[in-house]
Amino acid sequence: MVSNEKHVAIIGGGVIGLSAALTATQHGYQVTVLDPIIEDHARGAGASWMAGGMLAPVTEAWFGEEARLSLDIAALKAWPAFARNISIIAQRELAINTTGTLQIALDIDDARELERIRNFQNSVGLKAHALSRDELLDLEPLLSPNVVGGSLISTDLSVDNRSLVLTLKSACEKVGIHFVSKRVTEIQSKGNRVHQVVTTDERLDIDELVIAAGAWSSEVVEMLQLRNPGSIPTIRPIKGEILRLRSGITAIKHTLRAHVHGFQVYLVPRAHGEIVVGATQFERGFDARPTAGGVYELLRDSRELLPYISEMEFLEAGVGLRPGSPDNAPIIDRIPGVENVILATGHYRNGILLTSIAGEVVAALLAHSEPPADAEFVSLARFSGVAQ
């Protein structure tokens, strides 16, 4: 614990910036979070407000990405204590849905592909249990009668991402973190140190800076005017359209995931009969408008899995921009060439899951101490020598 009240500014008040802020405060720093949408996340296209909220190392595991798996699994293990901790500080309950995930096949080709995925999951030590059509329908009676089989992944969980954002925000307020509801437009340096962040109407003197600006992180890195800007990989926005529906009954208890017509679709149950249906995935720059085509595909594919979707109230179609690094894995590291700037971004499809450990990695970097063991995949060193 540092006692000298060093002032840390965090640019970005999504889940990564907020969890870093909370952890830094717990380690004795005085923290300010700057974000123009901090008072109302629904006003922006930040990924944290829009996400599906799956805590899903197994169903997000993919061939060739085995190295990242240990980080995702460590994050899942850290989630219960993390949720308890922030709930206590915020005096607001953040519940994890522990019912598990069903991966579902709708035809014989899907079933073969699912078996291949299940073999891969089991080969890397993850537990996926094969289910027959009848077993699936026993677990989720409103599923389409056309399902042919699936897998139960009882360890892939979910959390309400909006409740996570609000709980983190309350916890930050309770420990005295200062919020500035403005966009950072400029960063001032003296020699190799950043000393001030500038918004439209204020200048803030700082000792340390954390850039957690999600898909906008590269715009902020540019403000540093680094001598060798090519040494920092570009973070690109990956657009995701997502829907929120509601009904008077609990239509599903598990998270449902399937490939339909070659597209992936997932349905994540929330409290009070709500279901989140996601998500499209496109690289369209910073375009944050939901499209008729995206909404149509999500409704078409989710209805094929769960016909009851047609009966539900349509609450919202939204867009979030996922922050993607060149290898789609996170970057949490000090920026070379400046003494006091940490980059915490690139969490792509798994930032809600990784929130449970991202703050600890940032805090270790602030203290110049060893990051947690599983954080070895988040350093910038892995990009050395790779042309961006």
Ligand SMILES: Cc1cc2nc3c(=O)[nH]c(=O)nc-3n(C[C@H](O)[C@H](O)[C@H](O)COP(=O)(O)OP(=O)(O)OC[C@H]3O[C@@H](n4cnc5c(N)ncnc54)[C@H](O)[C@@H]3O)c2cc1C
């Ligand atoms: C449709 C969708 C579904 C997803 N589903 C899941 C899921 O099921 N599970 C999972 O683990 N992950 C999921 N993700 C990914 C996850 O949401 C992200 O990885 C995570 O939210 C990234 O958090 P962040 O804090 O880095 O970024 P963000 O939440 O995007 O926050 C960045 C913040 O920086 C602010 N900012 C930008 N520029 C500036 C500036 N100049 N000054 C001040 N502030 C600035 C923005 O306003 C924004 O609020 C999903 C994402 C999307 C879009």
